[in-house]
Amino acid sequence: MTDTTVAGSPADVENDSKLPSHQARGDGSPDTWLYPEAWIDELKGIADLSAETVRQILAVAWEYTRCVIPVYTNSSRYLAFCRVIIVGIVAKFNGSLVDILAGDTVLGYNLNELFDTLFAQCPHRDALAQDYRTFIIATAEKTSNRQDSELFRRYVNALAESPKTWFRIRDADAIMRFSLAAALACNDIDNLMFTEEQFQILGEIGCTMYDAVAFYKHRAEGETNDTFAYVPSSLRQEAYRRAREVLWALDVAWADYPGHLPIVNFIRSFGGPIHMMMGRYRFVEDGLTIGKPETEDVISQTRRKFKLWNRVDSGRECGPDEARYCEVIRQSGRLLFDGLADLLQRQEPGRERCDRCRYRMSYGAERSGEFGGVELCDECREGWRFYIESLPQRAAAAFPELHGTQLRLG
Numbered sequence: 001m002t003d004t005t006v007a008g009s010p011a012d013v014e015n016d017s018k019l020p021s022h023q024a025r026g027d028g029s030p031d032t033w034l035y036p037e038a039w040i041d042e043l044k045g046i047a048d049l050s051a052e053t054v055r056q057i058l059a060v061a062w063e064y065t066r067c068v069i070p071v072y073t074n075s076s077r078y079l080a081f082c083r084v085i086i087v088g089i090v091a092k093f094n095g096s097l098v099d100i101l102a103g104d105t106v107l108g109y110n111l112n113e114l115f116d117t118l119f120a121q122c123p124h125r126d127a128l129a130q131d132y133r134t135f136i137i138a139t140a141e142k143t144s145n146r147q148d149s150e151l152f153r154r155y156v157n158a159l160a161e162s163p164k165t166w167f168r169i170r171d172a173d174a175i176m177r178f179s180l181a182a183a184l185a186c187n188d189i190d191n192l193m194f195t196e197e198q199f200q201i202l203g204e205i206g207c208t209m210y211d212a213v214a215f216y217k218h219r220a221e222g223e224t225n226d227t228f229a230y231v232p233s234s235l236r237q238e239a240y241r242r243a244r245e246v247l248w249a250l251d252v253a254w255a256d257y258p259g260h261l262p263i264v265n266f267i268r269s270f271g272g273p274i275h276m277m278m279g280r281y282r283f284v285e286d287g288l289t290i291g292k293p294e295t296e297d298v299i300s301q302t303r304r305k306f307k308l309w310n311r312v313d314s315g316r317e318c319g320p321d322e323a324r325y326c327e328v329i330r331q332s333g334r335l336l337f338d339g340l341a342d343l344l345q346r347q348e349p350g351r352e353r354c355d356r357c358r359y360r361m362s363y364g365a366e367r368s369g370e371f372g373g374v375e376l377c378d379e380c381r382e383g384w385r386f387y388i389e390s391l392p393q394r395a396a397a398a399f400p401e402l403h404g405t406q407l408r409l410g
């Protein structure tokens, strides 16, 4: 797995008769997709994916995996993680190809077997599998133009219920705890696991940092899932600094425990550097900068799936689908992380909420420069501000070892 070769050279791209015409390239030059030769059969025979798109997906999966889990000792688990990432990347731009409501076999992979391989020694195997399926089912809803579905409407309403709820759902949405457990498994570290409170803190650190950096990408996508669509966006810098500080404090506290290194390595890369290292982001296209406000051009490219991004515009209608929502609830023990079904069930039409916040029947961005989810009023946003400002204290309560560091708790 470590010998990379050029599996998709520029010449291959030019000769590819299946090249979709909508694949605009940012700088007019052909991209090169790099991944191991051994991956040649991955996604083989998926009729809805062109050879060009498959190459791009595999390269993104390779780059992401190598960034967030840079070293490993267990190659079969590592390959299993790569494959769940491949499925995830497809879900991020074309949810119609990953309908896990019907079962665990998608895109030629059996997810259940991949989870068995990854988490053979992990007592949390089933819970982590639920987290992953939550990510797929919600993301696929968003990327298959089902913005007004019963499931998606309730899901987006739930995102805005409270900061604690938000970070738990975002944790699953970013498959944070799943991937952190995978990072340990890939390094044969089977005797370290975190409590629910600890996982929540690790997820909050990673997602705060990632979302602060990905703010304009997410806005170009009309995302519903960015922390700063709910936390006042003026707090991005401060929130990033604070989360980064807590991460470094954990790194210092764990300095003598090499077994914790996969955790810090994962969050450190996920929280920012991947935006420079992965071709999926616009670092090169934007003149070696990160965090450039989106333009109409970028939004238009996003609608065309450039870099496998996905634009969620409002106004799509998929028609009545109460039955699908009920089926998801019926299968919630398999498809949703514990507690999410109750949360969704609470989001009934007509539920009493703050009347200054803007809840909608159908989500997605209505115009450029806006996110696609619930718009909280200024007063409600203040509550979110207090929550994220308390991260260091909450982190120290979950990880007592932080008291032995110089982390500022006041």
Ligand SMILES: [Zn+2]
Pocket: 354, 355, 356, 357, 376, 377, 378, 379, 380
């Ligand atoms: Zn409000």
